Amino acid sequence: MxxxxxxxxxxxxxxxxxxxxxxxxxxxxxxxxxxxxxxxxAQTHLGRLALNAGAEAFSIGRGAVDALLAELGIDGAAVSPREGLGSRLVSAAGVHRAPGGGLLGIPGRPLAADVRAVLGTAGALRAALEPLLPARIGARPGATVAETVSRRLGRRVLERLVAPIVGGVHSADPATLELAAASPALVAGLARHGSFVRAVREIRGADTASAGTRVRSLxxxxxxxxxxxxxxxxxxxxxxxxxxxxxxxxxxxxxxxxxxxxxxxxxxxxxxxxxxxxxxxxxxxxxxxxxxxxxxxxPSAAVRLVALALDAEALDAFPSGTGALVAPGTPGIRAKALTHASAKWEHVGEQVRAAFPDAASPHLVRLSYGRPGEPLPEREGIEGLALADASRILGTELTREQLLGAVVIDWDRAMNxxxxxxxxxxxxxxxxxxxxxxxxxxxxxxxxxxxxxxxxxxxxxxxxxxxxxxxx
CATH class of the missing domain: 3.50.50.60 (FAD/NAD(P)-binding domain)
Structure with a gap:
């Protein structure tokens, strides 16, 4: 043939x-x-509920996907996140609203109140000095994210802002992820402006929203x-x-x-x-x-996802907004990210209520596991681990009695x-x-x-x- x-x-x-x-x-x-x-x-099912088994959103920054959807005639299926919620960053410093106006976690305004809340005053001041450094600092070809960010902006920016995004978005370790591959725009911006802070300001412009809100789904x-x-x-x-x-x-x-x-x-x-x-x-x-x-x-990184359907009145207030990214080494939490899907997407909330009509406050949360160099948690008993992690991230105790159903999804080769x-x-x-x-x-x-x-x-x-x- x-x-x-x-x-x-x-x-x-x-x-x-x-x-x-x-x-x-x-x-x-x-x-x-x-x-x-x-x-x-892909999609999977939890009882009568169809849910995303992999990618759950796409970036709208360049408009490429929106244009494709229009060509395919399915642009009417596109939905935006619920407004006003934002997302959270979880680290040893606690749970904080994700700062707006950043790129790969690098802040465009290091002294902004939302950045100071995560970094502390000392960490924010250290990051604010970055534009004064020579452009050559951290600009070595092939440099990793960790090498460049720590040298230019300090360890707290790396550990509390950048590492959660690199782990949650790229399923990678900042110590081994090449910066030029993760964000060519930042490398080009550093060469152009001699500063990451100035580069981020140019790229993001007046857009001060967090990256997690600049997405759509279907x-x-x-x-x-x-x-x-x-x-x-x-x-x-x-x-x-x-x-x-x-x-x-x-x-x-x-x-x-x-x-x-x-x-x-x-x-x-x-x-x-x-x-x-x-x-x-x-x-x-x-x-x-x-x-x-x-x-x-x-090399590919294995990811294990756990979707939990819960009947939990405390989640009606969306305590972590649309979800959270977790810094490596955060005490007591093994998950690297949590998406409160029924909070982030109104259509998911409607689907969850339709799938579990007898529940008073049905919600869907999805946790992801799998940091490079760490073994995945065993499938047996992972529901208990996910409940414990979700409890800590969301700030409210979640129990098996509130569990309406769960599904575990494995991706062995999804992230390179x-x-x-x-x-x-x-x-x-x-x-x-x-x-x-x-x-x-x-x-x-x-x-x-x-x-x-x-x-x-x-x-x-x-x-x-x-x-x-x-x-x-």
Whole structure:
């Protein structure tokens, strides 16, 4: 069987790539090993309640996803967070409202009252000195987030503002995450202004909202997006096959081919690999060894999510706003993030009430576990751990008697770690791919964290724009 374009991988990046080729009039075949497309944009069920099993929102900063939704005809399903709640940061300093106007946790106004509340006066004063430092401080190519932020802004900014976001959004350790990969905009801003503080002010402008409010979601769940992309691809004549694992890829002359686990061979004039970097590297090892060797090591971080449906009157006041990010090492809390989904999204609140009509005060909260270098908590007994963590984060005792139901969701390969040298490796890889116009590599490991980053990368045909993600 032959086709113009063969796409391996049906996550968001693969679906977008397939759509772009189909829009250009090419015949497209997309193969996905899982039973459904969408990757980490998925839904599950807790009784009668459909809920997000992975990504629960997308950034609206650049407008790329909103434009895509309009093209797909599902922009009417987009919803914004409940206004006025904000989110929280939890650390050894306690629970505080997340400061507004920052980027990757770096404050644009270090002496603002909401920043001082988290950092303390000494920490805020230390951060306020940052614009006076020479631009070269912390600007070493390949520097990690921890190295640069601690040198320029101090340990408290790193530990109480940046680390919770890096852990919750990127599922990464600031000590190993390359700053240039996490936020190219900050690196460019430092080069332009000689200061992170001044760079953040320029990038955020008059926008003083916290990053957690600059998002939208889809009703009933984010799974509406891959479903719409699937329908669009099929309407354009594309062929989509799920449950098909590709185990080998190669090239004969000008023709690319892929062999499936069942022994079937498919051919195409162009090949798109839209899987994790290790899978992509393995598939190209013989057909394109130089490109395979240039794919950066970006190990995946496992994440375990626990969704709790609770009948708890104390949560009616939304005590932690839309949710919270937790700093590493916070005493008594193992979760790295909590989303109070029924507080953050009005449509989720309505769905929870409909699913549990006999509950007086039904709520849905979702906790995430999985910091790099730490073992995941065991599935057995994790509901008790999640209840204890939620109690501490939300500031109210939650018990098993209030538990209406729970579901545990595992993601083994959803988040890739951009280690030092990642950005330079991507630039080298891009140069090599320019010499192979019939081979395309895509995915979050190239685009950056978050739905918006992947959409913009595909729109720019493989470029690597600035990415600010949303909490896991």
């Amino acid at each position: 032959s086709s113009s374009v063969l796409v391996v991988g049906g996550g968001l990046a693969g679906l977008l790539a397939a759509r772009e080729h189909a829009r250009a009039g090419r015949r497209v075949v997309l193969l996905e090993a899982a039973p459904v497309v969408g990757g980490a944009i 009703a009933p769940t984010m799974a509406a997006l891959p479903a719409a992309l699937r329908a669009d691809l099929l309407a354009r004549g594309g062929l989509l096959r799920t449950g098909v694992e590709v185990v080998e890829a190669g090239r004969t002359g000008d023709t690319w081919w892929a062999r499936t686990a069942s022994g079937e061979t498919l051919e195409a004039s162009e090949l798109v690999l839209a899987g994790p970097p290790d899978m992509t590297r393995a598939l190209l090892a013989e057909a394109a060894p130089e490109i395979a060797a240039a794919i950066p090591q970006a 770690q951009a280690l030092p040298g990642h950005r330079a490796a991507l630039d080298h890889l891009t140069a090599l791919l320019a010499e192979e116009p019939t081979l395309h590599l895509t995915g979050s490991w190239r685009a950056g964290t978050g739905i918006d980053a992947i959409v913009r990368a595909e729109h720019h045909h493989g470029s690597h724009p600035t990415a600010e993600g949303t909490p896991a």
